[in-house]
Amino acid sequence: MLMSIPHLLPRRQFIKTAALGAGGGLAAQALGPSALSAAAAENPRPLRVIHMTDHHLMDFMNQRGSQAGIEAAYAHAMSLKPDVIANGGDFLTHSIERPLADMQKDAKIINGILPTSGVQVVNACGNHDIWGWKKSKSGATGREPLFGKNFFREYFGEGALYRRVDLGTWTMLVLDSVQPWEEGYQGGLDDAQFEWLQGELSASDPAKPIIILSHVPVLSAGLMLQDTRLGPPDDHARGVTMPKGSCHQDLWRVADAFWRHGNVKVVLSGHVHVDERIDVLGSSYLSGGAVCGSWWIPREQMAIRATRRERKMGNPHLIRTPRADPGFRVFDLYPDGRFDHEYVLFPWEFVRE
Numbered sequence: 001m002l003m004s005i006p007h008l009l010p011r012r013q014f015i016k017t018a019a020l021g022a023g024g025g026l027a028a029q030a031l032g033p034s035a036l037s038a039a040a041a042e043n044p045r046p047l048r049v050i051h052m053t054d055h056h057l058m059d060f061m062n063q064r065g066s067q068a069g070i071e072a073a074y075a076h077a078m079s080l081k082p083d084v085i086a087n088g089g090d091f092l093t094h095s096i097e098r099p100l101a102d103m104q105k106d107a108k109i110i111n112g113i114l115p116t117s118g119v120q121v122v123n124a125c126g127n128h129d130i131w132g133w134k135k136s137k138s139g140a141t142g143r144e145p146l147f148g149k150n151f152f153r154e155y156f157g158e159g160a161l162y163r164r165v166d167l168g169t170w171t172m173l174v175l176d177s178v179q180p181w182e183e184g185y186q187g188g189l190d191d192a193q194f195e196w197l198q199g200e201l202s203a204s205d206p207a208k209p210i211i212i213l214s215h216v217p218v219l220s221a222g223l224m225l226q227d228t229r230l231g232p233p234d235d236h237a238r239g240v241t242m243p244k245g246s247c248h249q250d251l252w253r254v255a256d257a258f259w260r261h262g263n264v265k266v267v268l269s270g271h272v273h274v275d276e277r278i279d280v281l282g283s284s285y286l287s288g289g290a291v292c293g294s295w296w297i298p299r300e301q302m303a304i305r306a307t308r309r310e311r312k313m314g315n316p317h318l319i320r321t322p323r324a325d326p327g328f329r330v331f332d333l334y335p336d337g338r339f340d341h342e343y344v345l346f347p348w349e350f351v352r353e
């Protein structure tokens with residue numbers, strides 16, 4: 001069965017819709033068309049950032065049309081004339097447990113799709129971009145030159161995994177949000193990275209709003225629907241819990257640091273494949289959906305599969321809700337910290353498995 005994805009609104013309509021529906025700034029919700037024109041006159045050229053996350057190329061598996069889907073996503077993104085493409089991680093799939101050769105092949109395919117000119121590309125590392133940590137399945141010894149995050153550095157890296165990127169009117173801080181845990185991973189920052197973050201925040205130019213790029217979310221409501229489980233029925237102290245890999249395990253100190261700084265306007269994340277926005281403590285936390293949507297199958301189908309899986313695992317009370325359609329989020333960032341945004345679907349058709 002083939003399904004059509006709706007096309008993006010024309011740019012003029014995007015601006016109008018986003019300005020009326022978005023809240024990035026106090027002003028955005030209240031602005032009518034004439035006030036919007038005034039704002040546009042004040043800021044004639046906002047910075048256009050496209051957040052593309054969770055591509056999940058599946059070349060080594062059955063593909064599900066993933067390569068064509070990613071190519072369509074970038075073609076559409078580039079037609080929107082971004083200044084910056086902020087890649088939120090998870091270009092690949094299951095790299096933590098797959099043979100190196102499979103992952104190298106897929107990484108080269110992605111490298112052939114990423115734009116090489118006309119736009120600034122910033123890449124954050126996702127848990128699916130790290131090779132071999134699950135040694136019992138990947139066959140890695142840990143001594144290979146491309147083991148772990150070196151794999152990401154080799155194919156997608158730009159120096160430090162966490163770093164500051166000057167975007168002109170805004171500052172971007174890229175986080176390395178995936179940390180090792182046994183043979184797997186957990187979300188969060190180690191102490192050295194948290195110290196770095198605090199230093200960057202306190203030394204940042206107060207005139208420039210800050211946008212954060214993290215793979216694993218600091219805060220996410222969609223995550224509660226997707227990753228939580230209920231504790232044992234006879235344990236009255238333990239209710240809803242979530243795995244270590246779901247969100248930053250140090251979310252309290254990170255959210256507190258953003259609030260204390262006062263000019264962290266946008267916090268981007270991927271990982272959960274939901275399209276959401278949470279405004280709290282002076283920052284807007286936006287999950288960027290996913291380029292692959294629900295791993296390249298219709299989101300309702302994925303929700304049914306995930307719910308069935310939970311039933312098999314002995315969680316009959318759980319309903320897994322649909323995630324995102326394949327897409328990415330387009331931002332227009334204004335120098336005064338306001339922003340407009342919209343989750344945009346690109347033209348693509350699901351492939352029958």
Ligand SMILES: [Fe+2]
Nearest residue numbers: 090126127271
């Ligand atoms: Fe992820």
